[in-house]
Amino acid sequence: MIRITELRLPLDHPEEALREAVLARLNIPAEDLKSLHVARRGYDARKRGHIVLVYNVDCDVADEAAVLAAHEGDQHVRPTPDTTYHPPEATLPEGMPRPVVIGAGPCGIMAALTLAQAGLKPIIIERGKDVKARTVDTFALWRKSVLTPESNVQFGEGGAGTFSDGKLYSGVSDPRHLGRHVLEEFVRAGAPEEILTISKPHIGTFRLVTMVMFIR
């Protein structure tokens, strides 16, 4: 696969324009482009009145080596990076206690999920209530001003941002594509699939509650 980055198209471009832009960028005939897949779609809105869509596109082409050779030195035409998650190999020595994760916020949940997927059977200790009971307590605060100190918008399964709209973008450098793995787990748990491609994804208000239950 070849990844083209920074492919710019007008905001209102017709669907087929993306394929045409790929053919023009790679300088190949239509029959050589076997498939294309949008890896990321963002916006460049720096120029007022000239907002453009910016795509990263993965392309399957007839002769990949030839196309890459023809674009040698072009930093926007490269082999598609491997973004699949490679879990660490882990085994617990005989008699070792099960790992314990304190807190079921985003960090604890992902840590526990990763440990569980590695077969290590983590035990999660969470001071607040499970996410469904916590939803009731949180609404009691918002609607009736009744505070339950251990189960509220901050504390409980799901962690601090559970009742937000789930903004997912991050400015951290992520050369190992670990963020992608988190997004894939979110999609498995019910998040919209578009979070895998759009540049500033949101999960959507209150979806996190059922996602947290699914992941648990």
Ligand SMILES: Cc1cc2nc3c(=O)[nH]c(=O)nc-3n(C[C@H](O)[C@H](O)[C@H](O)COP(=O)(O)OP(=O)(O)OC[C@H]3O[C@@H](n4cnc5c(N)ncnc54)[C@H](O)[C@@H]3O)c2cc1C
């Ligand atoms: C209203 C709101 C909206 C937000 N919206 C977004 C957003 O859209 N996008 C975004 O990226 N971030 C958002 N955030 C920030 C995000 O929620 C936090 O960055 C994130 O929750 C931090 O995760 P964490 O696992 O480190 O900690 P927390 O989420 O704080 O999780 C810690 C967990 O540990 C538990 N705990 C604490 N002490 C103990 C103890 N002694 N024993 C057992 N359990 C314990 C807590 O109950 C909690 O469940 C928002 C935060 C808030 C408050």
